[in-house]
Amino acid sequence: MADEPGNQTPNTPDVSETELRGMKVDELRKEAKEEGLSGTSGMRKGELVDAVAQAKQGSAPGTDESGSGSQDSDEVGAGPDGGRIRTGPETSKSLKYSQEITSPDEDPEREGRSLATTHHEVIKQWAESRGARPATVDGTEHGDHLGVLRFDFNEDTDKLRPVSWDEWFRTFDERRLNFIYQEQRKDGNQSNFFILESPNREDA
Structure with a gap:
């Protein structure tokens, strides 16, 4: 049939x-x-x-x-670019040498590999597996817009203000940011390394 x-x-x-x-x-x-x-x-x-x-x-x-x-506000998908990295006139070398991840099913080629994605679900899973929550740096807001995007790894600081995933990803996409990160360090231990970078050099 x-x-x-x-x-x-x-x-x-x-x-x-x-x-x-x-x-x-x-x-x-x-x-x-x-x-x-x-x-x-x-x-x-x-x-x-x-x-x-x-x-x-x-x-x-x-x-x-x-x-x-x-x-649903807790439901995340690939995002507007399908997880693919965003490029522009100021694309950094670190982005060019990173492995592009476009699905939660993809794995790093090796331990310590630099990875890059815009995939919402990949980013959320990475953060939540480390107990991190979406946040912004307090005092860096621009009117009604969020300021510098960060993750709160339960740090003892009053500089970070928690925000919803919806707000975080909306700002992430509006600024055309890329999420550059590691899953593991070269020694195989879990890594919390990440940077948010724009190919247009906007403030992340």
Whole structure:
């Protein structure tokens, strides 16, 4: 039955499941992003096919009657650039020599490897696995906009003000920042190293 042409997805008469199944996972995730779906980075191919097919019919979970997505504040996805690093006229050498990570499923090529991503879920998992929370440096705000972005590793300081992940990622994307980090040091121990960097040299 899988070889039959046309649509085999129930209640999705205008969507060809065969066509979707013929796509690569990265292509399906791109389709999912265009449909406003989030949290697809951990889905398997079959789940992606079903989610995209449903979304194209406006019946995906998490959508209202108009078909627009209603995203939970704790739900994170790839972000607007699909996890890919942002480049510009002032792209640093450290970014150029870092391994690009575009999915939580990707691993460093070796211990101590410098990594870079814009993937929201990758960043959130990295921070939470270290007990870190999103924060901004108090007093660096610009009107209603957050100031310098940081993570609070439960440090004894009054300089950091906690913010929501939504606020943190909104500012991260508005400033076109890259997240450069390590998972492990060269000795194999967990690393807390990270920097936020803009290819346009804006204040992170």
